Structures are given as C-alpha cells and as structure tokens.
Amino acid sequence: MSIFVCPVCGTPLEKEGGSLRCENHHCFDLAAEGYCNLLPANRKNSKEPGDSREMAASRSRFLSKGYYAPLLEAVSELAAEACVDISAPVVLDCGCGEGYYTSGIREALAEKGFSPIIAGFDISKPSVRRAAKRSGEIEWAVASVFAVPAPDACADLVLNLFSPLAEEEFRRVLKPGGTFLYAVPGRRHLWGLKEAVYDEPYENEEKLTPYAGFTYQDVRRVRGTIFLDDPEDIAALFQMTPYYWKTSEKGSERAARLKTLETEISFDLHVFTKDR
Numbered sequence: 001m002s003i004f005v006c007p008v009c010g011t012p013l014e015k016e017g018g019s020l021r022c023e024n025h026h027c028f029d030l031a032a033e034g035y036c037n038l039l040p041a042n043r044k045n046s047k048e049p050g051d052s053r054e055m056a057a058s059r060s061r062f063l064s065k066g067y068y069a070p071l072l073e074a075v076s077e078l079a080a081e082a083c084v085d086i087s088a089p090v091v092l093d094c095g096c097g098e099g100y101y102t103s104g105i106r107e108a109l110a111e112k113g114f115s116p117i118i119a120g121f122d123i124s125k126p127s128v129r130r131a132a133k134r135s136g137e138i139e140w141a142v143a144s145v146f147a148v149p150a151p152d153a154c155a156d157l158v159l160n161l162f163s164p165l166a167e168e169e170f171r172r173v174l175k176p177g178g179t180f181l182y183a184v185p186g187r188r189h190l191w192g193l194k195e196a197v198y199d200e201p202y203e204n205e206e207k208l209t210p211y212a213g214f215t216y217q218d219v220r221r222v223r224g225t226i227f228l229d230d231p232e233d234i235a236a237l238f239q240m241t242p243y244y245w246k247t248s249e250k251g252s253e254r255a256a257r258l259k260t261l262e263t264e265i266s267f268d269l270h271v272f273t274k275d276r
Contacts, residue, residue: 053126145166
C-alpha cells in the first residue's frame with residue numbers, strides 16, 4: 001500500500017507492477033527512477049512548474065558539499081524528538097526538493113532505531129527525479145503542497161522546509177498531536193551573498209505567526225558561517241536562491257565575479273503540534 005492517495009478521487013493507491021492504481025481504476029505510471037507523477041494537468045500553473053532542471057542541479061551540487069549540514073542535523077534532531085514514542089513514524093516532506101533533507105532525516109531516524117515510513121513530494125519534476133535517485137527507501141511523487149496526495153490524519157510528522165505554506169493541507173494530513181516542522185531563513189541568512197550582489201542588502205523578517213489548529217512548541221535557531229572557495233559552488237548557491245531571479249543584471253555580474261565567499265547562514269525552525 002502506498003502512502004499516497006489518488007489525486008483524482010482520493011482513494012488509496014496500490015502498487016501494481018510499474019504503476020500505482022486506485023480502486024476506481026485511475027493509474028499512474030512509475031518513472032524509471034521510481035517516482036510517480038501525481039500532479040494533474042489541470043492543477044499546473046505552468047508547463048513545467050517549480051524549480052527548473054538547472055536550479056535542481058545547482059541545489060544538488062551545493063547541498064552535496066555539506067554547507068547546510070548544521071540545518072540537516074537540527075532538523076533530524078527535532079524529527080527524532082517528535083517521533084520519540086512512535087516506532088514506525090509516518091513522515092511527509094511537503095516540498096522535498098531534490099531530497100537532501102528527506103533522505104538525511106530517514107537515515108538519522110533509522111540510526112536511532114526508528115522504522116520510518118517516509119514520503120516526499122515536490123511540484124518540480126526535475127527535483128523529484130533527483131530525489132528518487134538519492135534514496136529508494138522513500139516514496140516520491142510530483143505533487144503540490146496545496147493538494148497533498150495523502151489521506152486525512154495519516155502523518156506523525158509533516159516537514160515544510162523553505163516551501164510554500166499550505167497550513168490547511170498540513171493540518172488535514174497530520175494526526176492529532178502530530179508535529180509540524182516549518183523551516184524559514186533567519187534574519188541574516190546569506191548576508192555575505194546579499195552584500196555582494198545588492199547595493200542595499202536587507203535583513204529577513206523574523207516573527208512568530210500562529211496558525212489555526214496548531215500550538216507553538218518551540219523555535220529552534222541554527223546559526224553559522226560558511227566559506228566557499230570554489231566559484232562553481234558560489235554560482236550554485238546563487239542559482240538555487242530566490243535572489244537569482246530578483247537580482248539586477250549588475251548584481252548578477254557581481255555574483256559571477258566572486259572567487260570566494262564567506263557568509264552567515266541562518267535558519268529558524270518553527271515547531272508546532274496539531275491540536276487534539
């Protein structure tokens with residue numbers, strides 16, 4: 001039985017050969033990499049929604065170097081705390097990107113003796129294709145966070161790391177008492193990069209925002225400094241951020257000329273539980 005449900009009728013999906021099928025005979029083929037496309041054409045906002053192939057490749061290159069390892073460690077610790085009394089927790093990574101955090105969390109939970117059941121999905125097909133190549137122990141799909149292809153109250157832990165917030169859907173798929181972990185950039189995240197490309201760099205807003213049906217438990221802050229001495233890594237970092245699209249041509253030229261970069265990294269991990 002798949003964690004995912006049919007995006008057309010909402011009934012459970014079961015694997016049959018190289019496909020996922022529901023009782024109403026809707027069929028979704030599994031790609032060679034092992035993921036499934038559960039994003040109906042009428043729910044796409046463009047021909048190829050989400051991160052492009054180039055952005056997915058840049059993120060994969062950058063993250064594989066371990067620059068954001070402190071964030072992965074913090075998220076893995078919080079995941080273990082959230083699942084402490086659950087031997088086989090169900091985890092949904094909503095907006096999983098190319099699977100770096102999803103796979104890392106699965107490995108960390110397994111090392112601590114858990115038997116996690118994990119699914120990750122993202123609206124970007126190039127990202128999910130890379131995620132599926134990263135781990136065959138996780139169920140992967142192309143899907144939108146605004147129409148999560150999972151049943152009501154199925155998950156013990158919902159992750160949303162730098163992806164669009166769909167609080168109603170996350171509340172729907174979480175079990176009562178389940179944990180919602182929401183990661184956003186901290187105040188001075190990538191400040192060194194901003195100083196390099198912007199005439200007037202700005203700090204990110206930090207705030208506590210309550211959401212209906214959830215109770216705040218904690219805000220875990222991750223702070224550090226990274227040093228990049230490979231221009232290709234700097235280019236990958238720039239291309240995987242929103243700054244790539246928001247920066248002027250002049251700022252982009254500045255980024256392209258960087259040979260080294262020292263910058264702060266700053267992440268805020270907001271921890272909620274779903275009200276019972």
